[in-house]
Amino acid sequence: MTFGSGQVRPALTAYLSTTIAPWLRAEAPPAVRHRLLGSAARLAYTAGFLCFDGNEQGRAQAYYRGALRLGREAGDPGCYAPVLRAMSVQAHHLGHHGQAWELARAAAREAPRLPAVQAAFVTGQLAVAEAARGDRRAALAHLAGAERLLDRASGRGAPIGDYHRAAFHHQQSEALAALGDVTGAVSALLSSLRHRPAAEHRARAVTTARLAELQLDQGHLERACATWHELLDLAAPLESARVGDALRRLRGNRSARALLVRVAGPVP
Structure with missing residues (x-):
C-alpha cells in the first residue's frame, strides 16, 4: 500500500x-479456526x-463487512474494531456524517x-466524526484522549x-478543519508531514494534497502552489485514485483557477 492500490488489489x-x-x-480444530479467522x-x-483507495466504494464496503463478520466470529476486538473505524473513515469521506459517527462510536x-x-486510533476517528457533526467539546476531548493513549503505546504498530x-x-x-479552525488544521498537517515515515509515499501524497487545499482555502496561493509542486513530485510513481481525485480537486479549485487565469493574462 506504500505506492497506492495499483496492482496489489487484484492480487x-x-x-x-x-x-x-x-x-x-474447511473443517479445522478450534485453535486453527480462530487463527484463520483473524488472518x-x-x-x-x-x-x-x-x-477504498481505488475509489471502488461498493467493493470496499463489501470487504469491510466481510472483515467485520470474520473478526466478530473470531471474537477478537483487535480485528473488528479497526474495521469499524475504517468503515467510519469511508462514511466520513463520502459525506455520510451520521453513519460515520455511529460506526466510530x-x-x-x-x-x-x-x-x-489501537485504542488511540479508534478514539481519534471518533473525534473526527464528532467534529463533522459540530460537537466541538466532544471532538477536542477525544483528540486529547487519543493523544494520551498514543503516548502510552509501546511503539508497536497496530x-x-x-x-x-x-x-x-x-x-x-x-x-x-470540520470545526472551522483552518489555521489549526494546516498546522496539524504540517506536523503530520514532519512525523510521516519516509516509506509511506501514498499517505504523504494524500496529506500534501489536503494541505494544498487548506492553504488555498486560506488564500495563501504562493504556499499552496509550492505544496502543489511537492504533490506532483510525490504523485508520479503512485497508483492511487484518491491522489488522482485530489489533483482534480486542486485543478478545479476556484482560487487556483483564478491564479491560472491571472498567470495566463498579459504581463504588465
Missing part, C-alpha cells in the same frame, strides 16, 4: 477468493482499504479491550491499520 482479492475462502469452508479478517480489511466502545495504539504520530496529526487536522 490480494484473487488470493482471498481462491485460497482463503476455501480454507474458511482472514486482516486480509479482508486490507482488501477493503485498497478498494461502535469502534470506540471496544477501546478498553484494545492495545493502547496489526491492521498502522497508527503513529503522523496519523494522529492527520486526524487532528480533519477534526479542526
